[in-house]
Amino acid sequence: MISEQGSGRHLNGALHLRLGVVKNEQGSSHFSRRVRRVRKLAEPTRIRIGSWNVGSLMGxxxxxxxxAIRRRVNILCVQETKWKGQKAKEVQDTGFxxxxxxxxxxxxxxxxxxxxSLKD
Structure with a gap:
């Protein structure tokens, strides 16, 4: 059962249409609206994030x-490295x-x- 709410009204110069109200078998009102199919997204990837205060990363x-490999951590945030400067580098023979x-x-x-798996 659909009840008409009117053909529409003007709102700031634009036509504003109201949704029709639908009553289900129990008598509850719901707005009728077409629902578009949602595409299935790719499977979610689990990312493990860790934090470590190393005291010093020298050597x-x-x-x-x-x-990081042992704990299967994808992103490791490290504090107190005690290194000077700014740089990005590949860790030799590890892929990190x-x-x-x-x-x-x-x-x-x-x-x-x-x-x-995340570096690119």
């Missing part, structure tokens, strides 16, 4: 990568990519380690 880069920044040598510094 520990390979250990960091090994820990590292972005880091640090202002004072021997203090502070952060980096992000991204695994091979």
């Amino acid at each position: 520990k880069l390979r250990e960091l990568v090994d820990a 990519k590292l972005w880091y920044t640090g202002a004072t040598p021997g203090r502070n510094g952060v980096c992000i380690l991204i695994d091979r």
Whole structure:
């Protein structure tokens, strides 16, 4: 059962149409509207994100990568790297990519380690 709400009205110079009201078997009102088919999206990808305060990353880069592989972490955010400068580089023979920044040598510094499946 559809009840007419009127042919429409003008709203700021534009024609504004009202939706028809539909009553279901129980008598509840619902707005009638055509629903477009929604395309099925690709399967969701699980991304594991980790955070680690390493205290210092001096000479520990390979250990960091090994820990990320062992824990199946895709993105690892690292604090207290104690590296100076800003750079992005591939971690040799691992497929991981590292972005880091640090202002004072021997203090502070952060980096992000991204695994091979997400780096491109």
